Amino acid sequence: MSIIHFSEVLNLGELGVPTDAIKFGSCSMESDKWVVCCNEGQVSMCDLKNNGAVSRRPIQADAAMMNPSVSVLAVRSGQQLQIFNLELKAKMNSFSMGESVVFWRWIDKKTLAIITTSCVYHWACVEVDSKPFKVFDRHASLPSSMQIINYDVSDDGKWCLIGGIAAGANNTINGNMQLYSLEKKVSQPLTGHAAAFAKLKLPGRDDEAQVLVFHQQAPGIAFLISKMGYLYLFDMHTGFALYRARISQDTIFCTVPTTNGAILGLTARKGQLLSVSLNKETIIPYIISTLQNNDLALKLSGRLSLSGAEGLYKLELEKLLASGDITGAAKLAGSSGNALRTPEIIARFQQLPAQPGQPQPVFIYFSTLLESGPLNEHESIELTKPVLQQGRPQLLEKWLKEDKLACSEALGDLIMPQDVGMALSVYLRASCHSKAITCFAQRGEYAKIVAYSKQVSHTMDYQALLNQLV
Numbered sequence: 279m280s281i282i283h284f285s286e287v288l289n290l291g292e293l294g295v296p297t298d299a300i301k302f303g304s305c306s307m308e309s310d311k312w313v314v315c316c317n318e319g320q321v322s323m324c325d326l327k328n329n330g331a332v333s334r335r336p337i338q339a340d341a342a343m344m345n346p347s348v349s350v351l352a353v354r355s356g357q358q359l360q361i362f363n364l365e366l367k368a369k370m371n372s373f374s375m376g377e378s379v380v381f382w383r384w385i386d387k388k389t390l391a392i393i394t395t396s397c398v399y400h401w402a403c404v405e406v407d408s409k410p411f412k413v414f415d416r417h418a419s420l421p422s423s424m425q426i427i428n429y430d431v432s433d434d435g436k437w438c439l440i441g442g443i444a445a446g447a448n449n450t451i452n453g454n455m456q457l458y459s460l461e462k463k464v465s466q467p468l469t470g471h472a473a474a475f476a477k478l479k480l481p482g483r484d485d486e487a488q489v490l491v492f493h494q495q496a497p498g499i500a501f502l503i504s505k506m507g508y509l510y511l512f513d514m515h516t517g518f519a520l521y522r523a524r525i526s527q528d529t530i531f532c533t534v535p536t537t538n539g540a541i542l543g544l545t546a547r548k549g550q551l552l553s554v555s556l557n558k559e560t561i562i563p564y565i566i567s568t569l570q571n572n573d574l575a576l577k578l579s580g581r582l583s584l585s586g587a588e589g590l591y592k593l594e595l596e597k598l599l600a601s602g603d604i605t606g607a608a609k610l611a612g613s614s615g616n617a618l619r620t621p622e623i624i625a626r627f628q629q630l631p632a633q634p635g636q637p638q639p640v641f642i643y644f645s646t647l648l649e650s651g652p653l654n655e656h657e658s659i660e661l662t663k664p665v666l667q668q669g670r671p672q673l674l675e676k677w678l679k680e681d682k683l684a685c686s687e688a689l690g691d692l693i694m695p696q697d698v699g700m701a702l703s704v705y706l707r708a709s710c711h712s713k714a715i716t717c718f719a720q721r722g723e724y725a726k727i728v729a730y731s732k733q734v735s736h737t738m739d740y741q742a743l744l745n746q747l748v
Contacts, residue, residue, distance in 0.1 A: 279568060281521050281561040282509070282554050287542065288330040290315070290549025295322050295332060300549040302427070302531045307544055308384045309346035310536040313551070316342050321353070326542075326551075347387035350404060354379060359392070361403045371403050373410060381426035391429050393440065395422075398429070398458075413438065417456045419467045424454055432475040436460050441473055472502065478514055479581075498581055499556065501541055503530050509554060515581075518574060520565070525554060562586030576614075583615030591617040599630070604639045608646035619647075624660050640664075648682050658683040662692055671697050678703060687713060711736040 290313065291297050299305060299317035307313045313324040321337045323344065324330055339353045349364040357379060361371040381393040385400070392399040392410055401410035421444040428441035438458040446452040453471030458464070478498060499520070502510040507526030512519055528545040530552070535541055540555035563586045565575040572590055579587035591614050598607040608627075611618035630639035637645075644661045647653055653661065662683070665673050674693065677683050678700070685707035694701040694717075702717035704710075711734050718726045731737070 279560055279564050280523075281511070281557050281564045282523070283540070283557050284525055284552070284554050287326070287551040287553050288324075290324060290544075290551065291547075292549075293324060293330055293332050295324065295549060297547050297549060300544070301546050303341060305532065305544070306341065306343040306383075307532045307534050307542065308343050309534055310542055311346070312344035313544065314342045314344050314351070316340065321351075323351075341382070343382070343384060345387060345404075346384050352382075352384070352390055352403065354382065359390075359401075359403075371406070371408065373401070373403075375399075375410070381429060383429055385429070385431045391431070393426050393429060398438065398440065413460070414458045414463070414465065416440065417465045417467050420454055420456060421452075428472070428474075430474050433477065437475065439473060439475065441470070443471060476500070476514070498578070501554070503533060503541075503543055505529055507545075511556075513574060513578065515577065516574065518571070520561070520569070525552060526550065558582070558584050559586075566590070579617060580613040580615045585617075587614075588617045595623070595626075599626075602633065604630070604633070604636070604642050605646065608643040611643065612647050612650045619654055619657065621656050621660075624657065628660075648677070652682045653684055655684040655686050655689070658686070658689055659692060662689060666693070666696055671700060675700060709734070 290300055295315050296317045299315040299322070304317065305313065305315045311325070311327055313326065315322045315324075316337075316339050319336060319338045321335045321339060321342045322332055323335070324332050337353060339355050341354045343352045344350070345352070350370065351362045351364055353360045353362065357375040357377065359373050359375065359379075359382075360369060362368070363370050375392065375394065377394045377396070379392055379394055383391055385391045388402050388404050390401045390403050390410075392401060393416075395416075397415050398413045399410040400413050402408045420440070420442065424442040424444040426440060426442045428439070430439045430441075431437070436459065438460065440456040440458075442454055444452050444454060451471075453469060455468040455470050455473060457466045457468055498514045500512040500514050502512065503525075504510070507524055507528060507530055509521070509523050509525045510519065511521040526543070526545055528548055528550070530543040531546050532544040533541055536553070538555075540553045543552045543554065544550070545552070562575050562579050562584050565571055565578065566586070575587045576590055576594065578584065579591075591610070595607050595610055595618060598604075598610060604627075611623060624640065624643070627640040627643040632638050636642070640660075641664075644653070644657065647657065662674060665671070671693075674683070678685075683689065683704075685704045687705070687708055687710045690701045690704035690708060690710060690713055693704060694713075698717050698720050702714055702721070705714040705717060711731075715727050715730065715736075718724070718730065
């Protein structure tokens with residue numbers, strides 16, 4: 279049972295790209311849109327979104343990189359950097375660094391990171407007349423012989439990371455990194471061969487923590503591809519090794535994430551562009567049957583809302599209910615993804631008797647779910663019924679303002695007999711145009727009917743509306 283999808287997207291060598299240009303330094307892939315190679319006075323650009331169509335430009339360059347978002351090409355020749363807009367066929371910017379450039383890459387759609395023998399610079403190169411500015415110095419502990427192979431900036435713009443390799447004793451390859459805080463303006467040297475920034479949602483925290491990881495393909499799962507072509511998957515929360523497989527006999531020197539959740543890897547010389555992604559249908563059954571780790575299967579299934587662990591969740595739920603731990607059972611449901619967020623489970627809590635001095639179990643269930651996020655459509659309806667029966671519409675108003683209820687036509691219909699204004703709010707959010715217009719009419723807000731109909735391009739059946747009002 280494989281927990282990955284794997285395929286060859288294309289082969290640069292077969293598309294006519296010189297194989298001696300398909301290597302680190304001469305070939306770049308900054309996004310899932312383009313691969314760019316430099317070779318003997320020519321820049322070859324492979325359009326990955328156009329069936330691998332290759333275009334060539336007579337440009338003398340040591341290296342070239344396509345912007346990750348738009349058709350803007352950065353070209354480097356020695357210390358000279360130039361930026362070209364390919365659509366406008368115009369040069370946008372240029373700058374001479376005055377010192378040797380040992381590594382560079384796009385860190386966003388506007389900015390180039392440039393690493394020299396001594397410093398790290400950032401350059402908003404798509405802005406007219408902009409110039410590179412120094413961000414920080416390379417740490418003194420980094421070996422002078424170190425080859426820079428990576429540079430990354432965290433999504434929140436607070437951290438920078440240099441990664442490189444250098445020859446060690448007994449023919450070993452040492453990995454060295456420098457982690458730099460832009461807020462505190464301090465560095466810390468680290469030992470390691472590969473790293474990238476990722477966001478990790480930790481239990482008990484509302485915000486996402488910034489962490490260092492090999493490469494994050496799915497929330498909480500790290501992908502690592504070794505020099506020898508082995509793929510490793512790790513659960514970031516526990517460090518548990520989920521999977522290992524060799525996906526290439528050749529060196530994979532460049533990887534990027536895709537917009538659809540896969541990872542592209544490019545092999546040296548041959549130019550195979552490989553795609554690998556998580557098989558969400560098989561990973562949980564694989565963890566249960568092959569790894570025999572039910573606890574991890576439960577946690578991963580809940581975190582990523584993956585199927586396959588429903589039976590385990592139900593067994594665990596019944597254990598908690600049998601022990602009288604209603605709150606624990608509700609928390610389990612809330613952390614189960616979609617496994618226990620079903621009408622069947624709601625009915626199970628509704629049937630439970632209340633414990634002395636405690637709220638009804640179903641209210642414990644709903645209040646626990648509300649603490650962690652919004653309810654789904656069925657949950658919203660089942661919670662609204664008893665709340666309306668108890669005459670507590672202010673609770674519904676509060677939850678609507680907090681976007682905790684899933685607005686639907688059925689929810690609006692449930693609220694309508696008791697509160698037309700609140701029902702209107704639900705219908706508007708659910709795009710139930712005819713029902714919303716009926717509410718406007720019942721509230722006497724006739725002027726809003728025409729304006730709203732035009733705004734949402736809705737053709738109103740005025741005869742039907744009149745029949746409802748008569």
